[in-house]
Amino acid sequence: MKTKEQQNEVFQARLHEIQQQIQQAQFSAAIDSAQHMLQQTATDSEYQQLLYLLGVAQRYAQQLPAALKTIKQLLDHNTDHARAYQEMGYIHMGLQQADRAIPSFRWATQLNPALIASWQQLAQLLQQQGQTEQSQQALQQYQFLQQLPPPLLGAQDLMYEGKLHKADQLCRHFLQQHKHHIEGMCLLAQIGIRLRIYDDAEFLLESCVELEPDHHRARSEYLGLLLRLGKFKPALDQAKMLLASQPDNPSYQMAMGNVQIGLGNIQAGIELFNQVLKQDPQRAGLQVQLGHAYKANGQVDLAVQTYQQAYQIKPAFGDAYWSLANTKTYRFSDAELAQMKQLEANPQTGLEDRIHLCFAVGKALEDRKDYPFSFEYYQRGNQLKSQQSGYSADKTEMQIDAQIKHCTAELFQQRGHLGLDDPAPIFIVGLPRAGSTLLEQILASHSMVDGTMELHNILGLALRLRGRTAAEQARYPGNLWELEESYFKRFGQQYINDTQVYREGAPLFIDKMPNNFMHIGLIKLILPKAKIIDARRHPMSCCFSGYKQLFGEGQDFSYDLDDIGRYYQSYIKLMEHWDKVLPGFVLRVQHEEVVHDLEGQVRRMLDFCGLPFEQNCIDFHQTRRNIKTPSSEQVRQPIYTSALEQWKHYADDLKPLTIRFHDCR
Known part of the structure; x- marks a missing residue:
């Protein structure tokens, strides 16, 4: 039996034969070959490649209605196939349907702006229809691509x-x-x-x-x-x-x-x-x-x-x-x-629009308590988004293991005193949708604390330390042992300087980038007097809340139930490591405890940050400030408990999570 690699080699060879038949004007032979192979194709990718070549061969053979049917079949299968839209444009031109050719070529250029032939055809067709300004724009893009090597x-x-x-x-x-x-x-x-x-x-x-x-x-x-x-x-x-x-x-x-x-x-x-x-x-x-x-x-x-x-x-x-x-x-x-x-x-409807619509319909149906159909849309949106992301849970777990391997108690004993002794930063870390925006709003309501946003500075520094190209073996965090001692204070000062623009003059300020939990060791080395608060939430609540949220970018683990469960467990594993090697450096704040005992948890956080109690922190919802996260309207309301167990409405659909967190059901 042939391996997958051998099967792929055979397929590519036969695909090349069809391409040669088209180039040699043997259109009937190409059509027969493509149709025969379509009956034997095994993968989605092969199916799309064959449909495309079949449509091209049918167009060249002047079988325009058949070609149009084939390309529509391809687009029903993959709505974002740029070359299929280009081919559809050519077919409509052959059918003397310029009004239909124009949107086809437009779609092609939106999906793949490097399709020079589509820009050329657009420029000509738009000019013929008297749309001079749009024709000139298409012509400029065509000319730009034409002059590229x-x-x-x-x-x-x-x-x-x-x-x-x-x-x-x-x-x-x-x-x-x-x-x-x-x-x-x-x-x-x-x-x-x-x-x-x-x-x-x-x-x-x-x-x-x-x-x-x-x-x-x-x-x-x-x-x-x-x-x-x-x-x-x-x-x-x-x-x-x-x-x-x-x-x-x-x-x-x-x-x-x-x-x-x-x-x-x-x-x-x-x-x-x-x-x-x-x-x-x-x-x-x-x-x-x-x-x-x-x-x-x-x-x-x-x-x-x-x-x-x-x-x-x-x-x-x-x-x-x-x-x-x-x-x-x-x-x-x-x-x-x-x-x-x-x-x-x-x-x-384009793929990006479909993804957004799935999450929107899911939320609309959830608000109407139509939970089964709500989950269908959430699941479909997540599946479409997951196909785009290319997220690897294995890679994340390797990064967690690298932090545990290299960021040892010995590292902090030897190098933990080298950073900048500035107590101003308060880092709020954890998983997204774990209640970090609420904690930020509480602390930012204090007269001595500035709220900022999810700052990228620590992630950017970690990226610089990791190395520039994807092919290289990541140098970070192993190189934390090797850096010149002066670098740690320099990095701390750079962080303070670069974040100054977001502050308004208070002695302390908040950096609410949740993903910084991965780099608590780095933070300790460059800013040893910083405060770190871990926003923790019940695993089922946290994971489901992340699953139904469509993020701007950077949270690719959240679009698959198994991935998000593994990510949560990796996060717990790493936070336990920081507790072990940096005892007392991180304050853990459980979201459910904040909801049930607001004043007690507020006083606990303020004590940890060395701040006197202020009533404004209890009345956080009255504080006027800019908030850019999805929870912005939720934290402008008093504490409420209705969201604590929303996941239970979906318990039957969340089995990959309930199995993983079996002790939390």
Whole structure:
């Protein structure tokens, strides 16, 4: 019996034969071969490849209705197949249906902006229909792609098709021969961002703007990455330079709005967004961003209005519906719920929109106590999202084991005194949806504490210490034993300096990045007087709350019940290690105890942080401040108990978790 590798080799050889038959104009033979192989295909990938080649062969053979049927069959199977949309565009052109060809080519370019032929056809068709401005935009993109060296165009195509490692190899090989090619460096940075090698991407883009200061696209991409990494202070400098060159550029104005919001200047960001929308109110995506800003500012009614405006502009815009659901207080009407269900079931709805719609419908049905159907939508949304993420529980567990192996009591005995003796930071760590926003709101209500946000600084430092390329063996945390002693104080000072921009003058401030639990050893070494609070929640409540939450990014473990269960257990394992090697450094606060004994837990946290009691911490829901997490509206209400056991409504569906946490049922 042949191995999977041998079977794949045979399939690829036969696929190559069909491609050669098409190139040699042997269309009937190609059709017969593809149809025969379709009866024998075993995998989803093979099925899609064969349908695509069959459709191409049928079009070349002038069997246009059959070709259209084949491509529709492929798109029913994979709504995000860019080349299928391109092929559909060609078929509609052959059928003299320009009005249908245009949206097909548009979809193709949205899914894969490297499809040069689709841009060319779009430019011509739009010009023929008198849409001159849109035609010029398509022509500019076509001309940009046309002037790219073929290896870079090929690498860009591979990147958009999701073949990131092949794209990375091709781009690096090109740059070895053309060392400072700006477009090549920008593309390698884009690939690095998709691979989440952010440090490498940042280095490349920073180099680009230093080599060519007037390369606005490189600077814009650099700014976008800085925003993504939460580096709002350097992002401000880049945004100022871009706006100085083009003050009326709406993209640069929007970027500056995001910078201002990141820096905590929410009202300034709102004004910039409204300035752009005044010129072009049909920007559905910007309406959602504006809604997020209103929500962070506590203006929930305005947030709801802008989210609704977004889906009125673009009816299938899943993010608009999910943003409404994610206020946690909005209740969908019957008409909205019916519309969301219809859109989610429509095969023409894009994958991202479908994912958002699934989570939104799940929340709407949960609010109506329709728990079985609610879970079906949550599960479908999670399955679609999980297919995108490529998360590896094994990799996470290896990282946890590395922390336990290298961050020993001996390490802290030898090097724990080398960091910066600044007591200002309070880190709140744990799993997302474990109650960390509530703890932050309580502490930030104290007159001596500034609330900030989920800061990326510690994660960024860990990434730098780990090493730049994915292929390298990770150096961190093993290199904590080897670093020059002066580095620890320097890193601590850098953290204090870089986070100063988020503070408002109080002696202490909060960093609420939950994922910092992985790096408590690093925090101890660079900031030995910092305070760390572990926000802990019942495992079933915490895991289910994470499972039904669609995160912006960074929590890929949450889209599979087994993965989220393993992650929770890994987190517990590591926190037990920190308790052992750093006794007393972490205060554990159980969410359920906060709910049942608010004053007792508030006093306990304040004592741990060396702060006097203040009634404002009990009346935390009256504190006015910017909150950007999904729990923003929940922590603007008094303590309530209704969410403690919501998971029990789904107990039968949560068996992968109930089995893993059998002692917590």
